[in-house]
Amino acid sequence: MKQGSQKKKQRPTTKTKPISNDNHKERKKRKSSNKKNASINAKTHKIQKQQSAKRNRLTKKQRIALKKMQRKKLVLELIITIISTLSLISVIAYFIFAIPKVEGYSMTPTINDKDRLFVSKWGQVKRFSLIYFKEPKKNEVMIRRVIALPGEDFFYEKGKLYINGEEIVERFMSQETQSNEEKNSNITPDFSLQDILQVKRIPKGKYVVLGDNRRYSTDSRYFGLIDEKDIIGVVTIRLFPIHEMTHF
Incomplete structure (x- = not known):
């Protein structure tokens, strides 16, 4: 050990500078x-x-x-x-197609006055087809049934249809025909192609049409043959009345 008294180490002291008035003002300005x-x-x-x-x-x-x-x-x-x-x-x-309204009673009982029908303009015209066409004399549109085709001869005798000498049964008329036979009356009066046109065969492109209400119908017996260019279409369906909708 060293002799003598040891000198105590003194800590360095920091002197604080007094806050000046300028600094105080600056702080106040900042605030x-x-x-x-x-x-x-x-x-x-x-x-x-x-x-x-x-x-x-x-x-x-x-x-x-x-x-x-x-x-x-x-x-x-x-x-x-x-x-x-x-x-x-x-x-x-x-x-x-067309959807015409029936006017008149020439096709009764098959179709009736005010019925609405569907007509196909692409339908094929066959025997007993219902066709929608322009009547040649008055230029009115109507619906009738095709009875005889181009190149054929026909006649009615005792209410029966004959095509080229052969009897053709009109099945769509069977009920009414039977009813009239019981009454001894023919539903279709006797007539022939020669009676209405004085020809033996129906010319090419022509048709004979009749109404189903034979005794009261206006048809080929009155206005002659129908030209194929006057046929608008073939009736396929009765649309209205709905409860009587029928496919022909």
């Missing part, structure tokens, strides 16, 4: 400036919030206007679609 900035920021935020709310309100109005425009567009498209569909149906109907 005041910060308060002003905070107030300005708050006001700015409030203004931005109000502007944002205003923009949102405008957006709602725009959405309502957009929805109205979309509805108008949808309605317009729907109208155009309906018109286009009806136009297409009209074109198809003109070339493919």
Whole structure:
């Protein structure tokens, strides 16, 4: 050990400078400036919030206007679609089918006055087909039954149909024929092709038509033969009345 008394080490002391008046004023200014900035920021935020709310309100109005425009567009498209569909149906109907209304009683009891029928314009004309055609003299449209075809000879005798000398049974008339036979009266008066046209054979492209209500029908016995160019179509279905819907 060292002799003598040890000298105590003294800690270095830091001297604090007294706060000057200038520094105090500067701090005060900073605090005041910060308060002003905070107030300005708050006001700015409030203004931005109000502007944002205003923009949102405008957006709602725009959405309502957009929805109205979309509805108008949808309605317009729907109208155009309906018109286009009806136009297409009209074109198809003109070339493919017709739905005429029966007028008169010449085809009773097969079809009646006011019935609605479906007519196929592409149907094949056969014997006993119901055809929709233009009557050659008055240019009226009507429905009658085809009895004799081009190139044939025909006549009625005692209410029975003969084609080229052979009897042809009119099955669609069977019930009414039987009823008239019981009354000893012929449903179809006797007549022949020569009686109405003074020819032996039906010319090419011509047809003989009769109404099913033979005693009261206006048909080839009065207006002559039907030209194939005047045939509009073949009746295939009775549409109305619905409870009497029938396929011919």
